[in-house]
Amino acid sequence: MFTDRNALIEYAYNGTFYRNEDVTNPDGDLIGGDQTQREVVILEVDCDIQDSKKVFQSNVIKKEYTVYFPLQRDMTLPEDFKEGIYFRSEMYGKKISGMVFHIQPTQIGGFNGERGMEVDIQGTDV
Numbered sequence: 501m502f503t504d505r506n507a508l509i510e511y512a513y514n515g516t517f518y519r520n521e522d523v524t525n526p527d528g529d530l531i532g533g534d535q536t537q538r539e540v541v542i543l544e545v546d547c548d549i550q551d552s553k554k555v556f557q558s559n560v561i562k563k564e565y566t567v568y569f570p571l572q573r574d575m576t577l578p579e580d581f582k583e584g585i586y587f588r589s590e591m592y593g594k595k596i597s598g599m600v601f602h603i604q605p606t607q608i609g610g611f612n613g614e615r616g617m618e619v620d621i622q623g624t625d626v
Contacts, residue, residue: 511546515567515589517600517619518542519580542580545569549591552620563623565596568606570616577617587621598623 547569555562588597602620
């Protein structure tokens with residue numbers, strides 16, 4: 501079996517990092533009325549997603565994913581990009597979503613000096 505390396509796409513997926521923000525009523529009523537959440541997008545990236553492991557805990561299967569994405573030389577990460585935010589994407593028709601629990605820089609390109617980020621996501625699948 502041969503692999504055509506020219507057919508591979510380095511960052512094949514589009515991922516979104518976001519956080520949920522509570523929206524309160526304009527009159528300040530915290531008990532009555534509709535309490536809703538608004539999604540605030542922090543960062544959208546082209547990324548690579550790898551299935552890291554499965555954890556069986558209290559009748560729930562938790563999956564962990566590792567997301568890699570490159571950083572351009574002049575790009576800085578937003579202040580809100582930190583542990584506790586959420587991530588969503590789609591990989592081969594399968595929806596990937598979960599909470600970010602670890603962020604670390606990495607040298608993706610090796611000798612090319614390209615830098616990037618490695619982000620660990622914990623999702624929940626039943």
